[in-house]
Amino acid sequence: MNCEKVQKLLPEYWAETIPVNSHREIEQHLHQCDTCQAEAEMLGELWADLDRLPTLEPSTDVRSRFYGMLDAYRSGVDEKPKRNWFHWAIPAGAFAMLAIGIFVGRVNVTPVDPQIAQLRGEIHGMRQMMALSLLQQQSPADRMRGVSYAYRLDKSDGDVVTALLETVKSDPSVNVRLAAVDAFRKVGTGVAARKALIDSLKAQDSPLVQIAIIELLVDLNDRTTAKSLQSFSVDSAVPKEVQESARWAAGQLN
Amino acid sequence: MKLAFFLIAAFPLIAQQDYAVAFSDDARPRVLKADIVNGRITVRGYSGKDAIITNESMAREPRRLDTDGVFSLTEQNNVITLNGGVRKQANLTIQVPHRTSLQLRCTNCGELRVEGIEGDIDVNTVNGGVRLINVSGSVLAHSLNQSVTAIIDRVDPNKAMSFSSMNGSIDCTFPTDLRANVRMRTTNGKIHTDFDVRLAGGEAIRMDRGISGTINGGGPEILFKAFNGSIHIRKK
Amino acid sequence: MQQVRDGDLRKLAVLFERHHRALFQFFARCSGGNREQSEDLLQEVYFRILRYRHTYDAKQPFTAWMYQIARNAKIDQLQKRRPETHHENDEIPSGSMRIDDKLSRAQELQLLRKALDMLPEDKREVLVMSRYQELKYEEIAQILGIEVGAVKVRVFRAVRALGDLYTQLAEAKA
Numbered sequence: 058m059n060c061e062k063v064q065k066l067l068p069e070y071w072a073e074t075i076p077v078n079s080h081r082e083i084e085q086h087l088h089q090c091d092t093c094q095a096e097a098e099m100l101g102e103l104w105a106d107l108d109r110l111p112t113l114e115p116s117t118d119v120r121s122r123f124y125g126m127l128d129a130y131r132s133g134v135d136e137k138p139k140r141n142w143f144h145w146a147i148p149a150g151a152f153a154m155l156a157i158g159i160f161v162g163r164v165n166v167t168p169v170d171p172q173i174a175q176l177r178g179e180i181h182g183m184r185q186m187m188a189l190s191l192l193q194q195q196s197p198a199d200r201m202r203g204v205s206y207a208y209r210l211d212k213s214d215g216d217v218v219t220a221l222l223e224t225v226k227s228d229p230s231v232n233v234r235l236a237a238v239d240a241f242r243k244v245g246t247g248v249a250a251r252k253a254l255i256d257s258l259k260a261q262d263s264p265l266v267q268i269a270i271i272e273l274l275v276d277l278n279d280r281t282t283a284k285s286l287q288s289f290s291v292d293s294a295v296p297k298e299v300q301e302s303a304r305w306a307a308g309q310l311n
Numbered sequence: 312m313k314l315a316f317f318l319i320a321a322f323p324l325i326a327q328q329d330y331a332v333a334f335s336d337d338a339r340p341r342v343l344k345a346d347i348v349n350g351r352i353t354v355r356g357y358s359g360k361d362a363i364i365t366n367e368s369m370a371r372e373p374r375r376l377d378t379d380g381v382f383s384l385t386e387q388n389n390v391i392t393l394n395g396g397v398r399k400q401a402n403l404t405i406q407v408p409h410r411t412s413l414q415l416r417c418t419n420c421g422e423l424r425v426e427g428i429e430g431d432i433d434v435n436t437v438n439g440g441v442r443l444i445n446v447s448g449s450v451l452a453h454s455l456n457q458s459v460t461a462i463i464d465r466v467d468p469n470k471a472m473s474f475s476s477m478n479g480s481i482d483c484t485f486p487t488d489l490r491a492n493v494r495m496r497t498t499n500g501k502i503h504t505d506f507d508v509r510l511a512g513g514e515a516i517r518m519d520r521g522i523s524g525t526i527n528g529g530g531p532e533i534l535f536k537a538f539n540g541s542i543h544i545r546k547k
Numbered sequence: 548m549q550q551v552r553d554g555d556l557r558k559l560a561v562l563f564e565r566h567h568r569a570l571f572q573f574f575a576r577c578s579g580g581n582r583e584q585s586e587d588l589l590q591e592v593y594f595r596i597l598r599y600r601h602t603y604d605a606k607q608p609f610t611a612w613m614y615q616i617a618r619n620a621k622i623d624q625l626q627k628r629r630p631e632t633h634h635e636n637d638e639i640p641s642g643s644m645r646i647d648d649k650l651s652r653a654q655e656l657q658l659l660r661k662a663l664d665m666l667p668e669d670k671r672e673v674l675v676m677s678r679y680q681e682l683k684y685e686e687i688a689q690i691l692g693i694e695v696g697a698v699k700v701r702v703f704r705a706v707r708a709l710g711d712l713y714t715q716l717a718e719a720k721a
Contacts, residue, residue, distance in 0.1 A: 065699045068677060068706065100710045103659060107678055110660050112338050115571040117431075118469070119586055123563050123593055130597055131556050197414070198431035198449035201471045205532055230433050232451035232473035235536055239494065265455070265477045268498065268538055298477070298538065302498070 058082045060093055067097055071104045121191050121199060128186040185214050192220045197230040204233060208240040218250050222257065225270070231263050238269040246277060255285050259292075267299045271306045283310035330364045334389045334408075341411040341430075345393040347382070348418045350401035351439075356409035356427030362391050365404040412448075423454075431470075440479065454479050458540065462547075466491060466531060473534040480540035487546045490530035496521035500541035548609045552600045562609070563593060569680060570617060576675045577621065579664040584624065591620045610682065611689045618672075618690065655717075662712035670705040677702045 063086045069075040070083050087094045184206050191203025204224065207217050221244065224237040241254065254270055261267045274282045283306075289295060290303035334341050337360045345352055357363075366381060382395025382403065395401040396418075407413075412430035417423045420439030425432065425446055433451045434441055440457035443450065449470035452459045458479035466472070466489060474481045480500065485491075495502050508524040535542045550558040567589060574585035595616050603612055663671060673691070676682050677698075688695045 064703045064707075065696070068699070068702045096707075096710075100706050103710055103713060104678070104706060106656065106659055107663075109656055110663070112572055113575040113580060113582060113585070114339050115568060115586060115589065116582070117340065119567065119571065119589060120563075122586075122590055123567070124560070126590060126594060127556065127559060127563075127597070130594075196412070196431050197433040197451055198412075198470060201449065201451065201473065202469075205471055230451055231435055231453040232433070232475055232534070235475055236471070236473055236532075236534055239534070263455075265453070265475055265536065265538060268477075269536065272496075272498070 058086045060086070060090060063087070063090075063093055063097075067100070068104070070097075071101050117196065117199070121187070121194065121202070124190040125183070125187040128190050129183045184210055185217055188217055189220055192224055197228075197233055200224065200228060200230070200233045201236060204236040204240050208236075208243055210244055214244075217244055218247075218253075222250070222253050225254070225266065226257050226260065231265060234263065234266045235269055238266060238273055241273055242276065251277065251279055251282065255282055258289060259295075264296045264299050267295075268302045271299070271302045275306045275309050278310070280310050283307050286310065330366070330384065332362045332364065332384060332386050332391055334360070334362065334391065335386065336389055337408070339389050341408060342390045342414065343393070343405065343407055343411055344390060344414040345403075345405070346416040347393075347396040347401050347403070347420060349399070350396035350403065350417070350419075351421045351423070352415055352417050353404045353424040354413060354415065354426070354428065355404065355406050356411070356429070357406045358409070359406070360408055362411075363406040364393070365406075367402040367404060429465075450474070458482065466533075468531050471532040471534075473536075475534075475536040476538070476540055478539045479537070480543070481535050481537050482543040482545070483535070484545040484547055488527065489546075490527040491533045492525050492529050492531070493533045493535070493544075494521065494523045495535040495542050495544070497535075497537035497540065497542050499539045500537050502542045504542075504544040505546040506544060548596075548600075548603055548612075549605050551597075552603050552605075556597065559593065559597060562596070562613075566610075566613065567593075570613070573614075573617065573675060573680055574621065576663075576679060577668070577672055588617070588620050588624055591624070592617050595620060607689070608686060611686045614676070614680075614682070614686075614690045658713055658716045659709075662709055662716055665712050666705065666708055670701070670708050673698065673701045674705040674709065 063083050066075060066079060066083060070080065075083070087097055188203050188206035188210070191199050191206060194200055194203070204221070207221055210217065221237050221240055225234050225241075228234045228237065238254075241250065244250075251274070255274070258267055258270055261270070271286065274286065286303045287307040290300045290307060292300070295303070343354065343362060345354075364384065381399050382393055382401045385392050391407075393403070393405075395403075407428070409427055410429050413425065413428060413432045413434065415423060415425075415434040416436070417434075417439055418437045420436055422440045422442055423434055423436050424442045424444070425434065426444045427446070429447045431449045432443070432446055434443075434453070436454045436457070438456050439454065441452045441454045441459045441461075443452060443461040443463075445462055445464050447463060447465035448467060450461065450463065450472045452461060452473070453475045455476070456478045457476070458481065459474050459476050460482045461474065462484045463472070464486070466485065468490070474483060485506075489506060493508060495504070502522055504522075506526045508522055508526055510522070510524040535544070548558075548562060551562070570592060571585055571589050574588045575582065578584050592613070596613065599616070603609075663674075666674070673687065676687050676690070677684070682690070684695050684698050687698045691698065693701075
């Protein structure tokens with residue numbers, strides 16, 4: 058085996074993926090050839106050291122970005138064209154979703170350009186997708202972000218309301234539940250949403266969340282809820298402070 | 312599921328025992344989950360790679376170490392899960408690398424304390440206060456019957472925070488250059504803030520029990536919710 | 548991937564969970580640690596996989612096809628912006644320190660990292676593919692469109708170039 062042939066096989070030799078007879082031949086050559094021996098040793102060490110360089114890990118954002126993209130794609134909203142648009146509107150390097158938030162914030166409520174209106178519709182659709190996929194994530198911080206997205210939607214959407222309701226009822230983190238109740242101010246002001254919220258009061262195990270729901274109902278100023286709140290306030294299974302809140306609320310709404 | 316810990320010190324008569332657990336892959340994000348019914352948890356960030364759990368509960372009888380009596384510990388895929396304090400008190404001090412995410416629950420704890428951690432922090436206690444010192448990242452902290460105190464080192468513009476308590480007060484300290492969108496609400500308490508909060512225009516929110524607005528132009532959302540307690544927001 | 552091509556788009560999530568970390572690290576290593584660019588590229592690759600799913604030939608191994616898309620995306624991105632190498636603030640693991648040598652272990656690794664970043668793009672790419680991405684030579688050959696023998700030569704030459712750069716840097720430091 059000559060020098061050139063050996064060199065070609067050295068990476069496999071170092072990785073130990075080389076067949077036995079080639080291995081032997083290489084060793085023979087290295088034994089005889091000083092230059093190859095020296096080079097193989099030095100480079101071999103570098104090869105091994107490459108493993109000890111620190112690896113970079115993807116941030117937790119990549120997952121929500123991916124799922125947001127997949128969901129948006131699946132509903133027929135094509136994310137790609139907007140990317141070029143944003144690279145113009147926002148400094149390169151802004152996280153794509155954050156860019157949407159910043160951009161939409163600057164646009165007036167009544168768009169003049171029909172193209173912008175259409176774009177905003179698509180952005181709204183994408184925000185919904187982001188909210189929905191984030192609300193299902195494992196990490197409470199991600200679900201918190203999902204609620205933030207939902208809160209910033211200016212129109213309500215059946216799926217988002219359902220997802221938020223589920224979050225209010227059963228999210229493992231009390232704080233995420235509280236944030237979800239807050240989101241209902243913007244998104245869940247319909248009759249069905251309100252009814253669902255009241256129905257969830259009894260089964261809610263965190264008194265702080267129960268009170269948050271009651272306070273929300275007062276702020277929404279729906280007189281029809283007064284009666285349910287009244288009966289709730291005399292339900293002995295309910296913690297005392299929550300009963301008091303319900304009583305106060307019923308009084309406010311009557 | 313893998314039970315992967317080894318004893319550092321095993322003296323049955325001495326009250327303190329240490330366990331070290333390695334995370335499967337210390338280059339990837341780490342999570343510590345703990346659920347203690349009776350006892351106390353303190354989590355401290357340190358510059359090592361493993362999680363070190365110190366059990367400071369009193370060992371009543373001099374017998375072989377049996378963590379099952381106090382708590383159970385498993386590690387899988389970089390998530391360390393700890394459950395305990397059911398029949399006996401579990402007073403635990405856990406040291407983890409500074410960048411670790413935490414999900415901690417403690418029912419009857421003296422105080423749940425976290426120091427020097429950067430990550431997604433989600434803590435919930437029933438009868439016990441929450442004290443977070445020098446933390447950053449996404450912080451969700453709740454105590455049902457006692458106070459929540461936090462000193463936040465750094466606020467990440469992409470991460471929301473939320474602090475809540477039913478029967479305790481909320482006292483949070485932030486860096487002076489804090490930028491945030493805040494919502495503070497308490498039913499039977501007062502709200503004090505060192506920061507100027509610019510009230511949000513256009514938002515139809517009743518102001519009688521709450522303040523909603525931006526600090527220094529706005530930023531990530533920080534929510535504060537108390538019922539029978541006050542809310543204090545301080546500058547560092 | 549066949550399922551994705553035939554219409555079950557949700558199965559892309561499986562491909563994401565399985566490969567995204569390796570893909571991300573491929574981009575990160577080729578770009579000298581630029582996290583932001585690498586995450587953008589990662590997103591772009593999966594988007595293109597969706598978009599061009601009908602061009603996937605089931606007879607070809609998926610990873611080879613995926614890396615072809617990855618390389619194309621990388622080239623496209625390069626054309627759009629000026630490449631910036633910027634190092635994340637990683638800690639180099641301390642390992643064992645050789646007291647008698649002029650350079651500490653941590654310094655050696657730092658120089659190695661620098662040498663890797665200074666390699667010309669094509670050499671670095673083939674080195675990363677063979678050393679880190681667990682791709683067989685046959686797969687790399689397919690991805691690059693060259694013969695297997697040529698891949699082996701390229702990999703060796705890349706290591707040699709790495710060694711030259713490393714030596715230069717080490718001598719400059721000492």
